[in-house]
Amino acid sequence: MPAGNCAEEYSSSGCRAQATTPKNYGDAFNANGGGIYAMQWTSSFIKLWFFPRDEVDQKIQDVIGMDPDSVDVSAFGLPETTFAGGRGCDVDEHFKEHRIIFDTTFCGDWGGNSWPSRCPSVAGKKRKESCEIYVGAHPEKYKETYWEINSIMVFKEGT
Known part of the structure; x- marks a missing residue:
């Protein structure tokens, strides 16, 4: 749903992202043994990926098993969604103290x-x-x- 100001439009529901990767939640997720969610958060953007358990290839396993100081998320491929910063959306101002x-x-x-x-x-x-x-x-x-x-x-x- 396009919005000019996700913090205020649509009853402060935020910006919506529609996942396209199958088996990312619910019964299909459970039947598949879960999966891997990954997020990259910088001052410029927030990117999210999902990898169903049965599609986690060796390249992804290698990236996740790497030394934390040398993780290369470019091996993840296209993210499921990207929330880009820019004019009117200062990522550092609006996103902080992230909790899982x-x-x-x-x-x-x-x-x-x-x-x-x-x-x-x-x-x-x-x-x-x-x-x-x-x-x-x-x-x-x-x-x-x-x-x-x-x-x-x-x-x-x-x-």
Whole structure:
């Protein structure tokens, strides 16, 4: 969705990026054994890549296994998305103190009413209420809900 000011348009939802790599989330991601997400963050841009587990070739494994001071992300190929800085978007001003958060959110991407149409309906209830009722009444549906993290690697560009 094109926007002139992603921080303010569309209810402060931010700029949207549509992933095109298959198996990047959900059941297909799980069935494939996950994958590798990579991010390069500089003062000029933020780039994101995703590699499905069954497509991680030796070249990518070699790059990830390298000395942190010599990682060459050009071997990753085209990124899934690029958020470019420039006029009106100072990356260093708007992006700082990055935190990696693993979150399982029910009834909305932002923990509430952001995507209520994804929830099952309960007669006479609003969609958000319906979802909360369903999730609360069916804990057995989520017994296999967990994150399995093999590793997290953070590299800092040499100075």
